[in-house]
Amino acid sequence: MTKVLAIANQKGGVGKTTTTVNLAASLAATKKKVLLIDLDPQGNATTSSGVDKQGVEAGAYDVLMGQALMADVIHSSVEVGYDVLAGNSDLTAAEIGLLELEQKEHKLKKAIDTIKHNYDFILLDCPPSLSMLTINGLSAAQGVIIPMQCEYFALEGLTDLITTIEGVKQTANPSLEIEGILRTMYDPRNSLTKDVSDQLKAHFSDKVYRTCIPRNVRLAEAPSFGQPVISYDKHSKGAMAYLALAGEMIRRHECEAESETA
Numbered sequence: 001m002t003k004v005l006a007i008a009n010q011k012g013g014v015g016k017t018t019t020t021v022n023l024a025a026s027l028a029a030t031k032k033k034v035l036l037i038d039l040d041p042q043g044n045a046t047t048s049s050g051v052d053k054q055g056v057e058a059g060a061y062d063v064l065m066g067q068a069l070m071a072d073v074i075h076s077s078v079e080v081g082y083d084v085l086a087g088n089s090d091l092t093a094a095e096i097g098l099l100e101l102e103q104k105e106h107k108l109k110k111a112i113d114t115i116k117h118n119y120d121f122i123l124l125d126c127p128p129s130l131s132m133l134t135i136n137g138l139s140a141a142q143g144v145i146i147p148m149q150c151e152y153f154a155l156e157g158l159t160d161l162i163t164t165i166e167g168v169k170q171t172a173n174p175s176l177e178i179e180g181i182l183r184t185m186y187d188p189r190n191s192l193t194k195d196v197s198d199q200l201k202a203h204f205s206d207k208v209y210r211t212c213i214p215r216n217v218r219l220a221e222a223p224s225f226g227q228p229v230i231s232y233d234k235h236s237k238g239a240m241a242y243l244a245l246a247g248e249m250i251r252r253h254e255c256e257a258e259s260e261t262a
């Protein structure tokens with residue numbers, strides 16, 4: 001069964017795009033079929049996947065606006081091991097264009113339904129804002145992965161995001177759930193990091209991934225080379241952490257599947 005997951009946080013700079021790209025590459029490394037959909041007008045996930053965001057003839061904007069079929073505009077990348085639906089600055093116009101369409105919050109889901117049988121995982125890189133693009137992502141997903149730093153203000157941002165998720169669940173996607181909370185840029189030597197981490201585990205229990213993503217120079221460098229970190233330096237701490245996260249996710253889904261069939 002295909003798992004469609006939105007990677008979202010209304011707060012910027014938390015490692016959202018880094019997580020989408022490197023999780024996609026790590027899942028692909030375990031022989032899973034993966035599609036990354038870039039819904040952010042900045043197009044950083046597209047660039048980090050080795051795709052020229054300005055050079056694409058059609059991408060996420062065209063799919064959302066009904067001007068292209070998703071199957072026709074997906075990029076298959078042998079280098080990174082997963083497929084990409086590119087995003088770029090054209091998506092800024094989608095914010096306005098979608099408002100004029102019927103069923104505007106379900107445009108992405110309808111497009112995904114036409115191709116999802118080809119994939120094990122579909123990862124949606126959502127913009128760091130509450131927008132029609134983010135609403136489309138949350139409406140299309142079964143679960144939300146929330147990357148966040150273990151800082152005080154991150155907890156406030158998490159509260160806002162959970163409110164948004166509950167709103168989408170009530171109005172557009174009743175099956176939407178929090179898939180997991182991922183602690184990023186993690187520094188165990190910092191006492192605040194540990195305090196916030198403990199609060200997360202106390203409140204969200206097993207929704208908090210055991211895997212933490214450390215601060216890592218290689219993770220920061222890899223996007224400038226248009227590569228996920230496991231392609232850039234597979235022995236780095238960042239690469240090992242995202243591979244561990246992929247393994248943890250796969251084990252979770254296998255356990256869920258077993259419990260459903262039991």
